[in-house]
Amino acid sequence: MLGNGFHNNGSLRTSRARALLKGLCPRCRVGKIYQRRLTMFERCPVCDLKFEREQGYFLGAMGVGYVLGLSILAGLIAIWSYAVFPQWPAYKAIMPALVICLPLLPIIGRYARIIWINFDRLMDPADRSG
Numbered sequence: 001m002l003g004n005g006f007h008n009n010g011s012l013r014t015s016r017a018r019a020l021l022k023g024l025c026p027r028c029r030v031g032k033i034y035q036r037r038l039t040m041f042e043r044c045p046v047c048d049l050k051f052e053r054e055q056g057y058f059l060g061a062m063g064v065g066y067v068l069g070l071s072i073l074a075g076l077i078a079i080w081s082y083a084v085f086p087q088w089p090a091y092k093a094i095m096p097a098l099v100i101c102l103p104l105l106p107i108i109g110r111y112a113r114i115i116w117i118n119f120d121r122l123m124d125p126a127d128r129s130g
């Protein structure tokens, strides 16, 4: 990025959907939300936006994570019971789907926060962080 809102290739900043997938700040869409796999930055390293607006801010991310996790689990159960073992009843697919889903929990939690921050900033873009 050149500091004038343009990247080196001359394009405008990243689209909102691409920024969401890459885990970038919802305001500048350049700075990363996570510094390591599971460790968040407190503030955006580029525009200094404070990610956790207030105490308990990420409770909303738990709801997002719940919906995301259940969707993945339902998808795995559907794949397992219709494509892998169609002769099995669907309830027998729950355990293998859970076993596959468990290692994904940290990734689901990470994306739940990223989705929550982006959704919240889209709905209320005002910056009240100190």
Ligand SMILES: [Zn+2]
Pocket: 025, 026, 027, 028, 029, 030, 031, 044, 045, 046, 047, 048, 049
């Ligand atoms: Zn930023």
